[in-house]
Amino acid sequence: MADSAKNNVEHDVEHDVTHDTKHGVARYVLRTTAVAYLFFLLVLPVGLIVWRTFGDGLGPFLEALTSPSALHAFRVTLVVALWAVVLNTVFGVGAALLLVRHDFPGKRLLGAFIDLPMAVSPVVVGLALILLYGRFSPVGGLLESWGLQVIFSTPGMVLATVFVALPLVVRSVVPVLEELGDEQEQAAHTLGASRLQTFLRITLPGIRSALAYGVVLCLARSLGEYGAVAVVSGRLVDQTQTLTLFVEERFQNFDQPAAFAASTALALLAVVTLLLTRLLRPKD
């Protein structure tokens, strides 16, 4: 279907190019506009930072990224992102199974709630978590009396990251589950497989690449989150500072080389993400 449409388009492109020069000029103008816009908005700015980072060779880049503060920020980022990815993956697969394989009242509402984080400003996410888990709220006070500090500490940062990345795994898995259907699962069940066996042997292999796609998206979002984490972390240098917070703090303190180096590292991660999602993206 997609292939035949593509062939059709390509055939027509040739047809138009050879037979309609006026159309050809319009095509050239559109193409130039699109490419120029993307060049000045995306390519040139990102390219400039990479060029400035490596302008004096690889040495300063590595030096800036191996300072104790940078290394600490790396560690905090990794810990928070890994927790967030694990939680969102477990919830994402469970919620997707629930939405596709089960029938219950309020299903549309649940779907809408899962998508809600996309519409919320990261700063509002931070504020919302402070209001529930902050020291001066009943819940936050209770948790703190048990010795669990949420806000200005790792658990709060994990919650904030889980919040902003919540829909990504669910929305990657749902269409594939939908398309797979449940006939094979039913067959396995009839043949005496337990629920866990059915999930591990039938469902999981079926959704593997969609799940990987969702996990990559979720990981990228988690590594790159700034606003929500800025609010709940308290931005304590060498304590709750993630890599994105490190970029901002170094830049405000006129340490451009460190800010540029960390930005370049994050940009490289983004490019890797892009290539991975390109490979994993479900073909339609």
Next chain:
Amino acid sequence: MGTPDAYGVAMTAETATRTAPPPRAGARRRRRFSGGTALGLGSAVLYLSLIVLIPLALVVVRSADEGPGYFWRAVTTPDAWAALTLTIGASAVVALVNLVLGTLIAWVLVRDRFPGKAIVDTLIDLPFALPTIVAGLVLLALYGPESPLGLNLAYSRAGVGLALLFVTLPFVVRTVQPVLIELDRDMEQAAASLGASPFQTFRRIILPNLVPAMLSGTALAFTRAISEFGSTVLISGNLPFKTQVAAVNIFSQIEGDNTTGAAAISTVLLVVALVALLVLDLLQRWGSRRG
């Protein structure tokens, strides 16, 4: 992005179970509220409540804590009002630019052929993958005080708009592109053979089919733009009354321990975003009824 799927998927699942004819198979397939469903649903709702729903509800509750008079005053303090109007105005302009240029880019990606097109296509998603603070920093490097192009947009509203254009780029492109790929070209050829000019064909045949997707993408871009924080922090300079956007205003109120004021502005942002998404949902249904 995800929003339209939610409803579409939920509805197809419903119709699938409803049309299953044999009664016994149907009864088994339905698994109406079995123990497993109840347990799964309970955990999902609990998880969502603890992380998303209760915290967000508390924002709305806190905004009304001191009565409607206080809410109104918090939203209309000169700096908060300036931030809100700037945010909504700039987001509307940015959404419109996306409507035109996003559609144009989608068109070029689907209908044109040139070397490096696959790279351009991949690049479109860069703003989704790049952390927003890095987006702000790279824009500031090229369009800031040390601009090699001699173009300094730092601490100006144009700089805010630029940051918003960067982060919202993929929305319209990625909603229009699949529709354009699926579009049946027979009608266009028929129109052309009946003597329609390329412009007429575009306006009468192609555009009506694209409008629902174009508007959906625009609504998503608008929603994203009004809530944007990270990319505007560095390039805007956060000058109250001039370049401070609503999210930054909320941030500075939280830092100043005025959570009630912050909650009031947050509530306004939430309501505007929900209205935009509601419009999006209506557009989606309108689109699927036409298609």
